[in-house]
Amino acid sequence: MSSASSRKDRLKRAESLIHPEIRNPFVHELNLTTTDKIRIALMSVTVAPIRLLLVLVLILVDCLLANIAIAGLTQQQLESEPLKGWRRMLLHPLCWIGRFQFFIMGFHYVTIKGQRASGEEAPICVISPHTSFFDIMIVFVLGLTSSSCVSREENQNAPLLGTLVRVLQPVSVSRTDPNSRQSTVREIIKRSQPGSKWPQILIFPEGTCANRTCLISFKPGAFYPGLPVQPVALRYKTKPDTVIWTWKGPNVLTCVWLTFCNFNNEVEVEFLPVYKPNEEEKKDAKLFARNVRGVIAKALDLPVTDHTFEDCRLMMEASKFGLPMEAGIVEFQKIIVKLGLKLSDIKEQLPKYAAIANSKGYISIEDFAEYLKLPVSPALEEVFAMYDRDGSGKIDFREYVIGCSLVSKPAKTEETITMAFKLFGGEKGYITKVELVQILKNAFTMKDEGAEELFNQIDVNKTGQITYDQFKAYADEKPEYASLFNIYQELTNSETTKTDSNVNNSKDKTD
Template identity: 30%
Template structure:
């Protein structure tokens, strides 16, 4: 597949052509949605949209950052077939990790009202339960074929007294959050995760900052809590883990960073996670909004991998200037730019809102074509 390399290749009608194949059959309403979903706000930043050269044969498809259309090759299927005898053992190991983490979470939250759970870091036996949960997260990593973790760049993560905010981008997989299994952090995550079966209790026991991005009041409360933990209580809490893009992509670019991580105006530890598989160009860990296979199939493929290496790129701590402390938008833009240069991928203005519009336009185009 050929990724867009110039601003011209990102034009909305070109994207619409990808979605439907025959743009002339798409109604005016669909065209309007497509234009709204795929238009850039800042096209004068041409350097942000220059993609690394990629060779593409005739008939290859132009894809968006929301798409991941690679599928297993014949050789990949043979490799996964050879791993079938190990599949029950890996699933059992994952089940044990989830069960033990759930029990430890129930113990940590015993007789503790929800409004008190995030009042202060756990201590004593409750902290011990949290350590068990983090160990189970690492065990789940292992069950999902990620047996090796490598560190690239800096030798270690900085303490929260130095960098109270840890950001991770690009956000490509549902397993990115399990970086908590290799260090003590407090994640920021969507409020719906607290209600997830089995996973909800032990996510809550990690004392995260929950946010419902559909409710303005929730976003405001999250901002206030984040500023309190990273400024007034700096060094008291472990670092706060934030995925500044606010959604997942195929990892070929950086979405526009949300401002939450930058409101406190504190130094930021930048990191990225890269998953290396022994498979072909296909990687089951990449979960874009327009994937080649359903999520449950991707999870099954994940358990059938012989070996995956997670490379955690620990980039230098970014210390904001006085101007950046006063302007979170400038702070976010500069951090995004520095991360894009380090990763050698474009920095774009795509947001979660664009993803929603993209999905609505895609569904409308499918209905129109049928």
Template identity: 40%
Template sequence: MTTSSIKRRRSPHAAPASNDGESLENDNDNNSSRTDSSNSRALPNNRISISNMSKRDSEEDSWASKGYSYINPFVHRIQIDDHIEVAKIYVLTVLLLPIRVVGCVLSLLSAWMFACIGLYGMSMEELQAKPLSGWRKLMQYWTARAMRMVYTSGSFHYIKMKGTPATSKEAPILVVAPHSSYVDSIVVVSGHPPSIVAKRETADIPLLGRIINYAQPIYVQREDPNSRQNTIKNIVDRARSPEDWPQVVIFAEGTCTNRTALIKFKPGAFYPGVPVQPVLLRYPNKFDTFTWTWDGPGVLRLLWLTMTQFYNRCEIEYLPVYTPSPAEMADANLYANNVRQVMAAALDVPTSDYSFEDVIVMSRAREMKIPFPGDIVEIEHTLDALDLLDSKRDMELCEKYLTLANPENLDIITFAELLQVDLKNPDLHKLFALLNHRHKGTVSLKSFLVCSLFCKLKNDEIIEFLRALIKLYSESSEKISRENFTRLMKHGGSKMTEQKTQTLFYALDPDNVGYVSFDKFVQYTEQQPSYKFLYHKSEHIRRTKSSKATPTTN
């Protein structure tokens, strides 16, 4: 089943959020009182409930709404309410953490030493020309063992292995999922060391660069326009070579999730059309202190909480080798989707229409201070289902926004009338619920309009998005006050800091008349190199696709 089919209404008894959040200003200015429970609807069932250790990644009031519940694979929260567990973490921070850090460092140095010995006298060309053998192969094994000790020192004492690992001839590629954190690389060092696909720059990382080189990775050179084709060719050449090349490990999701669903697999592992072995990762621990997602705790907090547990467990399951059919060999996306279905069934989790590209969209929404950036993709799909993405209704509402009575507290009847949508339409109710931030039965028209315009213009220049928002903040584009100019510019991206905005306003208003025009703002910034980002199109961001055309998976 898809993400869209796994949803439920928020309980009417659920506690409301601490902030209003119905207006965009509240979303941006009242972030300090938001609790992490705001995203409980997006968490896996085995999450921990840690209030005094929760991470505040957002400058917004909230990343995601709470009015409508669905699986968001990019949100993770850690909460530990048990005072005994909290006390244990602080005690182990003093007694155990220093020992573990020393153990990790010593293990890493040992792995680096083994790698240096094994690479002695070898050039990069020789390393890529043929697989290692003899004593160099043995040193490669000991390098992997030393790296395994890094994880052991860091609390991962137990790895449960299930299934039968295939040989490199049976399956040249290992497709690993779900991908949820830096810990997932434990699959590389838990057995016979496979290769990885890595950026060429990783070879220059201190310590780790030598270790990665010794794994004989397939390097991707991003400056090479033929990089993807060369990578595929290298994988195919290794797969068909009579020599004993190591397998290649690929995390097919392409980004970290919270393991509540398998998002779309990137097709890179499937272009070669060779058999793959699906590999599942599970972490059956009391606390999930290492999941590293788009919206969640940072890596340092995760490392601290992970290394202050007595131990953590990991399960690696090797599924049977998947041999592609002729149709799958001809269509990498079909191949990827079918392998994902097999892995999702084995994990007993749903598949999701979300992809790595959706993370890019959410990140851009967060940068531009869009309400509920964690929900923006779901909001976009709902707008598409309502045929509002091709409608000019939002622009019409922008024109009259400042003349409307109480636009920040619309009930669903008024909301339906303003959008000119049938009140009985279930997608209208879904959109209303997504925007119903405090579960008070009202939504903010401004929040809706900002979200709607972002979904339409996310590929366009930022300046065009700002132009579309003018009437939400000022009666006239010719006379924008300093206060309203500051409010408008907060949607200009992270480079438009408040200090930079104030400096820009005074540059546009040298006579101190108290207001500026938008056209003057455009004329000025067009000539300034430091404002080029306002005129850059984000062509790399996923373009809107009709949700009606999206096939449903099971």
């Protein structure tokens, strides 16, 4: 077996980087039956409008009470200590109204299982999965005076509802500002310390909404304090599932209206036993987060994946280049751990991938050949197979990122490029068109016209000769060539070795 074949097999056996069982947790397809459609039509002209009107009226009452509760307080004061005195008393009617609102929306049955731990036993409640804006309901179910939460910074600036968010005095987090995340962690640590005046913190550690088919990566913010946490499993039992609101699927208004059109929306909140970290978990917040996620996943009987909010950002970036949104899904947490890449590194690969992928968001062998201006040949097929990790006959963006890191970039060394330049006839300091055409024809069965076109692309100065600097610049732009150079060299060496062996065998027989 050749070294190239061994390398291909070894890469395919790298189980830590194979495709995840759950391909895209950020897509929700709502399949409505004929019965569902009839029910929605009837409810849309009867009950749903009344529900909407009542909810809007109660929101106005909520906003009035919230404005009174925080009147005269600066943002700094709201962040420094919990509300006290008469301001705190106003949280009780706000909580009652909030619960009534959800009842009006159709959430008639909210079942509580297990025993909620006190703030002294577990200063942080970790709730999962996070699948909808309806999840805020749990704050009202558990009580505004005994719960605080973590919320996006942008939510506090939302028209009308921003006041309701501010009165909850959440720990603010910005998902785009790295400095904000550090401040958030410090605030969580401060609020969760023994003797703190702040109530128990409720955290959805996934940091974004998914489709409830799995548990994605937990962000470590809730686990940095190294204190006991209470895992909480959240189940919606509504069929069809109109509650899920994630990155690709029904929008906010659709989710709200279809949920209003359900006869009943059933929710179950299960408090699991308090999880006390061991010494290793106290020192490693990511390990602590993974283990708590495992506990909740087991209770819900769901698989876990290493998708994160960064995958969502890549989905958005992919759509900018005309790719399907799901093309950006790479299981980001696993990629950065195994390959040491950053989000910026992966984003840089998207435009190049988009330029190659002409087959419905994937790269076929024909797309690969067109990009490299080469015909489909055994050498090209071998390189393609190194990228095509699942043997599907097409390369998705995740496989491309892995391939660039494990196949092309390691092969693209100065030594490889120098070797290839000499191989193409560059010992004299340049390569002529005849030399390049002949080598490409022999190595990759490339036709003369295609080889000449490739020569003209590299010969940017139109001198009829390719210098080493021009050759290297083109190889840097398309690092996939480096793998082809290596394979061609291996094949050449193999042929040379075979020839030498035959010569020696003939000589031995003659002797």
